[in-house]
Amino acid sequence: MASQTNGTRHYGRLDGKVALVTGGGQGIGETISRKFASEGASIIIADFNAESGKAVVESLRSQGTKAEFIRADVTKRSDWDEIAKLIQSSFNGKLDILVNNAGTAYPAESSLTVSEANFEKVYAVNVKSIFHSVQAIFPLMIAQKTGGSVVNISSIAAIRPRGKLTWYNSSKAAVSNASKALAHEFGEHGIRVNSVCPVLVPTQLANNFVPGFENTPEYRAKAAQLFQIPLGRLTTADDVANVSLWLASDESSFITGIDHHVDGGRSI
Ligand SMILES: NC(=O)c1ccc[n+]([C@@H]2O[C@H](COP(=O)([O-])OP(=O)(O)OC[C@H]3O[C@@H](n4cnc5c(N)ncnc54)[C@H](O)[C@@H]3O)[C@@H](O)[C@H]2O)c1
Numbered sequence: 001m002a003s004q005t006n007g008t009r010h011y012g013r014l015d016g017k018v019a020l021v022t023g024g025g026q027g028i029g030e031t032i033s034r035k036f037a038s039e040g041a042s043i044i045i046a047d048f049n050a051e052s053g054k055a056v057v058e059s060l061r062s063q064g065t066k067a068e069f070i071r072a073d074v075t076k077r078s079d080w081d082e083i084a085k086l087i088q089s090s091f092n093g094k095l096d097i098l099v100n101n102a103g104t105a106y107p108a109e110s111s112l113t114v115s116e117a118n119f120e121k122v123y124a125v126n127v128k129s130i131f132h133s134v135q136a137i138f139p140l141m142i143a144q145k146t147g148g149s150v151v152n153i154s155s156i157a158a159i160r161p162r163g164k165l166t167w168y169n170s171s172k173a174a175v176s177n178a179s180k181a182l183a184h185e186f187g188e189h190g191i192r193v194n195s196v197c198p199v200l201v202p203t204q205l206a207n208n209f210v211p212g213f214e215n216t217p218e219y220r221a222k223a224a225q226l227f228q229i230p231l232g233r234l235t236t237a238d239d240v241a242n243v244s245l246w247l248a249s250d251e252s253s254f255i256t257g258i259d260h261h262v263d264g265g266r267s268i
Helices: 027-038 050-062 077-091 116-144 166-189 217-226 237-248
Strands: 018-022 042-047 067-071 097-100 148-153 191-198 259-262
Touching: 018 027, 018 077, 018 116, 027 042, 027 050, 027 097, 027 237, 042 050, 042 077, 050 067, 067 077, 077 116, 097 116, 097 237, 116 148, 116 166, 116 191, 148 166, 148 237, 166 191, 191 237, 237 259
Parallel strands: 018 042, 018 097, 042 067, 097 148, 148 191, 191 259
Antiparallel strands: none
16 A cells, blocks of 8 residues: 655555454454555455454555455364465465464453363464464465564563463463464574564453453553553553564564563563
């Protein structure tokens, strides 16, 4: 979506690249999708919520971006195979950027009582999704011989876990750890793998982390104090998208296997 202003062409930082964003229908994934599109990338959104995912894709198309939506549950290998087929049919097998963003949590509660179903859900959506992405999507990136950038949305909870969200935290620790091992394993193919670790972001998911979370300036300021964030505010979806953009772009071409803390200093 490179624009033309006063006869001077603006070159986007992702011009010519194709990006797949899981969970791109709302929240952080939507902001990442819009940011990448504004920098010239073509976008594939894979989300199990078809209504919101299609709406974002329609909006991107109306702004001139080549965009596709596919309804997919990232916990299912068969759905990842459909995503790979879409990349083949609509983009000739080209994929430069993969953002594993889809994630879930459960309402904070004692680890003595958290249900087995919630444990299995967070590990399936947050961790197994990345396992499937490697086996379904990495072969495309290897075959194209120009490498790729994989951005896994982890959490500061992976680095500085707190109680009552033990299995969410540990699922994100798995995301951060796997990102490093994958960076090591696939560096020879030019595939970079990094993780991004936000602290609390005011999205729908935030209600799980802070019961009764209200997305108002007063409440966000109170939460930033509670979370002891030196820079005095919460993470925004834009903060996450900006770091993801840099990681997706060639500006970070020698950066791989790193957790990027987007937390205003909370993890110091
Ligand atoms: N919000 C926060 O405070 C926060 C903090 C740190 C990390 N994160 C991480 O950021 C990522 C995005 O979270 P968010 O806050 O935007 O959440 P959100 O709930 O607003 O959005 C999540 C998106 O993922 C999709 N999704 C969920 N499960 C899916 C599945 N099985 N298959 C396909 N799509 C699925 C949902 O439909 C939704 O569009 C997650 O990985 C989350 O763990 C969030």
